[in-house]
Amino acid sequence: xxxxxxxxxxxxxxxxxxxxxxxxxxxxxxxxxxxxxxxxxxxxxxxxxxxxxxxxxxxxxxxxxxxxxxxxxxxxxxxxxxxxxxxxxxxxxxxxxxxxxxxxxxxxxxxxxxxxxxxxxxxxxxxxxxxxxxxxxxxxxxxxxxxxxxxxxxxxxxxxxxxxxxxxxxxxxxxxxxxxxxxxxxxxxxxxxxxxxxxxxxxxxxxxxxxxxxxxxxxxxxxxxxxxxxxxxxxxxxxxxxxxxxxxxxxxxxxxxxxxxxxxxxxxxxxxxxxxxxxxxxxxxxxxxxxxxxxxxxxxxxxxxxxxxxxxxxxxxxxxxxxxxxxxxxxxxxxxxxxxxxxxxxxxxxxxxxxxxxxxxxxxxxxxxxxxxxxxxxxxxxxxxxxxxxxxxxxxxxxxxxxxxxxxxxxxxxxxxxxxxxxxxxxxxxxxxxxxxxxxxxxxxxxxxxxxxxxxxxxxxxxxxxxxxxxxxxxxxxxxxxxxxxxxxxxxxxxxxxxxxxxxxxxxxxxxxxxxxxxxxxxxxxxxxxxxxxxxxxxxxxxxxxxxxxxxxxxxxxxxxxxxxxxxxxxxxxxxxxxxxxxxxxxxxxxxxxxxxxxxxxxxxxxxxxxxxxxxxxxxxxxxxxxxxxxxxxxx
Numbered sequence: 287x288x289x290x291x292x293x294x295x296x297x298x299x300x301x302x303x304x305x306x307x308x309x310x311x312x313x314x315x316x317x318x319x320x321x322x323x324x325x326x327x328x329x330x331x332x333x334x335x336x337x338x339x340x341x342x343x344x345x346x347x348x349x350x351x352x353x354x355x356x357x358x359x360x361x362x363x364x365x366x367x368x369x370x371x372x373x374x375x376x377x378x379x380x381x382x383x384x385x386x387x388x389x390x391x392x393x394x395x396x397x398x399x400x401x402x403x404x405x406x407x408x409x410x411x412x413x414x415x416x417x418x419x420x421x422x423x424x425x426x427x428x429x430x431x432x433x434x435x436x437x438x439x440x441x442x443x444x445x446x447x448x449x450x451x452x453x454x455x456x457x458x459x460x461x462x463x464x465x466x467x468x469x470x471x472x473x474x475x476x477x478x479x480x481x482x483x484x485x486x487x488x489x490x491x492x493x494x495x496x497x498x499x500x501x502x503x504x505x506x507x508x509x510x511x512x513x514x515x516x517x518x519x520x521x522x523x524x525x526x527x528x529x530x531x532x533x534x535x536x537x538x539x540x541x542x543x544x545x546x547x548x549x550x551x552x553x554x555x556x557x558x559x560x561x562x563x564x565x566x567x568x569x570x571x572x573x574x575x576x577x578x579x580x581x582x583x584x585x586x587x588x589x590x591x592x593x594x595x596x597x598x599x600x601x602x603x604x605x606x607x608x609x610x611x612x613x614x615x616x617x618x619x620x621x622x623x624x625x626x627x628x629x630x631x632x633x634x635x636x637x638x639x640x641x642x643x644x645x646x647x648x649x650x651x652x653x654x655x656x657x658x659x660x661x662x663x664x665x666x667x668x669x670x671x672x673x674x675x676x677x678x679x680x681x682x683x684x685x686x687x688x689x690x691x692x693x694x695x696x697x698x699x700x701x702x703x704x705x706x707x708x709x710x711x712x713x714x715x716x717x718x719x720x721x722x723x724x725x726x727x728x729x730x731x732x733x734x735x736x737x738x739x740x741x742x743x744x745x746x747x748x749x750x751x752x753x754x755x756x757x758x759x760x761x762x763x764x765x766x767x768x769x770x771x772x773x774x775x776x777x778x779x780x781x782x783x784x785x786x787x788x789x790x791x792x793x794x795x796x797x798x799x800x801x802x803x804x805x806x807x808x809x810x811x812x813x814x815x816x817x818x819x820x821x822x823x824x825x826x827x828x829x830x831x832x833x834x835x836x837x838x839x840x841x842x843x844x845x846x847x848x849x850x851x852x853x854x855x856x857x858x859x860x861x862x863x864x865x866x867x868x869x870x871x872x873x874x875x876x877x878x879x880x881x882x883x884x885x886x887x888x889x890x891x892x893x894x895x896x897x898x899x900x901x902x903x904x905x906x907x908x909x910x911x912x913x914x915x916x917x918x919x920x921x922x
Contacts (some may be wrong), residue, residue: 291316292370293363296324304664304680304691304714312375315360322360325371350412355405357425357435376433382421383666385486392522395487396555398432402480403551405434406544410473417471419479420460421486458499458506459492463535466503473543480544481532482511488525489517507535524554656710658700659693664714667693675706682716686775690717718773725768726761726780734761738778746777750784754837758783758830785836789828791887794874797823797846808838815848819880821901822849832887857900857922861910865892870912874898876922878906 291297296313302323303310311324352358361372381398384390390398402424409416416423416437423436458466462478465471486492493512494505511533514521528550534540541547654674659667664680671678688694695713698704724741726734738745753762765779766772787807792800797813804811820826827845830836863870874886874896886898900908902922910918 292324292365296322296363296370296372298324301668301680302665313372315372321375321377323373323375325373326368351409351414351437353405353408354431355401355433356408357433374433376425376427376435378425378427380422381424381426381432381483381487384426385421385490389490390487392488393555393559394430395484396551396558398426398430398487399480399484400548400551400555401432402434402483403544403548405432406473406476406480407548409434410476410543410545415471415473416476416479417465418457418460419476419483420457421483422457424483458502459494461503461506463507464537466506472537474537474540477532477541477544477547478534480547481529484532485511485514485529488514491517510535522554522558524550524557528554653703653705656696656698656700656702656704659696659712660700662693664691664693664712667696667712671710671712676704677707677709679709679711680714681711682714684717684719684774685715686718686773688715688717690715718775720771721774723764723766723768723770723772723778726764726778727768728756729761730759731782734780742774743772744775744777746779749779749781750835751781752785752835752837753783754839756783758785758834758836758840785834785838785840787836787838789830789832789834789836789842791832792825792828792844793832793887794883794885795825797825797844800825800844804842804844809836810839810841812841812843813846814843815846817850818847819851819903820847820849820883822847857902859896859898859900859908859910861896861898861918863890863892863894863896864912864917867892871914872896873911875909875911876900876902876906877909878902 292313295315295317297316299312299314301309302312308325308327311326313322313324314320315322357376358374359371360374363370363372402419406416406419414437416434418436419434423434425433425435427433457479460479460482462471462475464475482492494502494509496502496505511529514526514529528547531539531550532541532547541550656676657670657674659670662670668678683694685694692715693712694715697711697713704710721742723743724737726737729737735745751762756762760783761780762783763781772778787809789809790803790807792803801811801813816826818826824847825844826847829843829845836842859874861872861874863872869889869891871889872886873884875882876885880903885900886896890896900906900922906922908918908920908922909916
């Protein structure tokens with residue numbers, strides 16, 4: 287980000303995350319002296335009104351929600367035709383990153399699920415459906431509190447409905463059946479997605495995997511989620527029932543909102559771990575949580591202090607605590623003042639010593655090994671390099687086979703030695719370059735292949751269909767459609783216009799026979815006589831060629847010999863089609879002074895006797911083929 291201070295208030299410190307359409311930076315609120323996260327739309331999308339509206343909707347939706355398990359929106363800043371969302375900064379990682387490293391204990395899983403359901407219910411009570419619940423959108427702070435982020439595609443269910451589009455394809459492993467089918471979205475859609483997240487926390491994997499996003503989406507609509515018993519040795523009583531109801535394919539059989547799911551989760555947790563059945567209200571600010579490592583060997587210990595009742599006794603106790611707090615505060619201020627003086631003195635000493643060391647040793651810096659961050663996400667790579675005190679510079683490039691947002695190259699190379707604080711350049715994949723698909727309609731196959739290559743595409747599946755309004759052999763339809771955008775180098779499927787009837791083999795047949803056969807098949811016939819040394823009224827060629835498929839009513843032109851150069855030299859050949867069963871394609875050729883010509887061609891049953899008249903010119907040789915193989919050759 288070029289600007290260091292936004293709105294004369296927010297000082298940008300460093301980037302902390304990059305998404306498909308937005309960038310997130312750590313900043314310092316100079317007015318309130320607190321860390322915040324700044325989210326802005328990436329430069330290449332600023333002119334895209336649809337994405338800009340989605341960005342604004344995120345701020346509008348989330349700003350209405352104030353809950354300890356939802357990322358708080360503090361401010362929206364407009365500057366130089368760009369908009370920035372100022373939000374709560376969470377010092378932690380995503381739930382997805384935690385699940386990649388370890389399996390969480392059951393108690394921790396239920397605690398996270400309860401808090402997520404509580405946060406979602408708060409959104410649902412404000413008529414907001416998140417529409418994209420997944421571990422990547424759930425941040426976990428150092429006290430293991432989950433916070434729901436990214437309301438970019440959230441919907442106000444009171445006045446609009448979202449259908450399944452490419453905007454949610456990236457979240458297809460957590461998508462509800464109604465989203466996958468393009469049906470109406472409700473609060474229960476979030477319940478289904480949360481159910482998938484719960485399943486992943488319990489088992490360590492998502493229930494459905496497929497080769498394509500579409501294949502996974504279809505599984506959500508058709509396949510049942512596998513039972514927990516396939517992954518867990520012991521499934522606590524009631525857990526499977528909750529999961530089954532949360533993941534019901536029909537919304538009528540599912541929890542209607544997160545509040546209904548929350549009640550059952552709280553009851554289950556109380557039954558398993560003796561925890562009180564409170565509903566985890568927003569008063570959770572009074573809850574004390576002991577921070578622990580999520581991947582430790584011991585089960586996580588969460589110490590919950592219950593909220594006081596509203597009785598008169600509680601009010602008296604609160605007043606007493608307030609009086610005691612004042613005296614404690616006075617003592618704390620004095621201790622804090624003395625402590626600050628010590629810190630200032632120590633810091634000054636450290637600075638002086640560091641300066642002297644730098645002077646004495648000539649400012650040398652230790653060389654360290656550059657870590658290998660290839661294939662990692664941008665956030666992961668930046669964190670690893672920052673931990674080694676390297677400066678990071680990002681460059682983006684298109685890549686057909688590299689996952690967007692991952693490191694596909696780095697300079698210097700991994701394992702090379704560099705000074706601490708030196709720069710490491712990361713080449714980040716932008717995914718496949720999207721280019722506009724040309725209009726291939728009405729093109730012949732030859733021209734189609736030329737245009738595909740010129741546009742950077744390849745030929746995909748070729749289907750055939752007949753349309754009497756279009757030319758034979760031309761493109762009827764294509765997928766993707768003309769004008770849409772597709773990854774460069776991807777394939778284009780086409781439907782070619784091909785008739786539903788084949789032109790029979792008629793070369794060597796009498797014109798009367800050929801004309802009768804063609805008209806019987808529904809073709810229009812045109813006969814053209816030419817001067818020829820062949821016998822009169824014998825078909826010499828057809829247009830279209832034999833075996834070409836055309837439509838009923840299309841024209842077939844027969845080229846027929848007028849016999850003007852024919853010298854009669856009648857001979858006959860008798861041949862019995864060999865074999866045991868079925869049909870064979872029989873072709874009889876004559877090689878004479880005028881060259882090689884076919885005198886008979888057709889599919890005949892095994893055992894059929896063929897009696898064919900021949901009129902060779904000069905010395906001649908007879909060749910007989912069955913199914914393309916020469917079976918007999920002799921002189922006439």
